[in-house]
Amino acid sequence: MRKLIGLCFLTATLLATSANAQGIFIDRGDPNAITAALGGTLVKDGYGGGVSGGWSYRGVFDVGASLDYLKYKSGDNNGLQGISLTPFLTWHALKVEEDEMPIAISFTLGVMREFFTGNSPVANPEAWGLFVGPSVYRRFELSSSLVFVPEVLAAYDFKATRTYSGAADRAGGIFASGSDGSTGAGTTVKHSARVLLRPNLLVKAGNTNYLIMPYAGYVGGFAVGGNVGAMF
Secondary structure: OOOOOOOEEEEEOOOOOOOOOHHHHOOOOOOOEEEEEEEEEEOOOEEEEEEEEEEEEOOOEEEEEEEEEEEEOOOOOOOOEEEEEEEEEEEEEEOOOOOOOOOEEEEEEEEEEEEEEOOOOOOOOEEEEEEEEEEEEOOEEEEOOEEEEEEEEEEEEEEEEEEOOOOOOOOOOOOEEOOOOOEEOEEEEEEEEEEEEEEEEEEEEOOEEEEEEEEEEEEOOEEEEEEEEEEO
16 A cells, blocks of 8 residues: 555544554555644543654554643543643554455554643642553445545543642642542542544545544543544
8 A cells, every 4th residue: 555645634632542543544564654643632521632643664553642732621620731642552463455354453552641730829730541452443445535444442541640739729620539538639540441433534635645533432421523634
């Protein structure tokens, strides 16, 4: 499959789901590909945006990172803004051609580090987390200019947030609770899941191949969005 070229624009993406496995569009052994991305996000507790980049090694491994911003409007982080960096790795463990086995399987690991702002006059919290899980997808060449790749991602989500003060005059809404019901500095740990349906499209237009990747699903709550872009 020939190299893809262009700039990738994300109309909506989740924290760390800009870890898109661009290798789903590339046959095993094909030339490497690079992705660049911009985007926005709409999730249960907030909205924001980010940038990301990725590199696919011959359709077998995808590596990259996303830098994201999220404005929290509800939940534990209400009133704060988060800036996170999420490196990721995807392994396309089973990849098939259109006339062979009916599905392909990949596994993705993303590790997130998040810093908060807006908690004046006291110290801002900070967090780290990860998500890991498989994707199942199938590639259909609908025409010479259109490739359809439906994909389902199911992953485990973990996040630990450290807060340094329980002062009453703090701006954010996050408080670590002790066993006696007290609040103050401490770590809040959350385990969750993300399940996303992504009907990915590749559209060939001259020498450029654009990607259209909407999604809907669950990431600690209902999430919906989509990616629009390209690879080179």
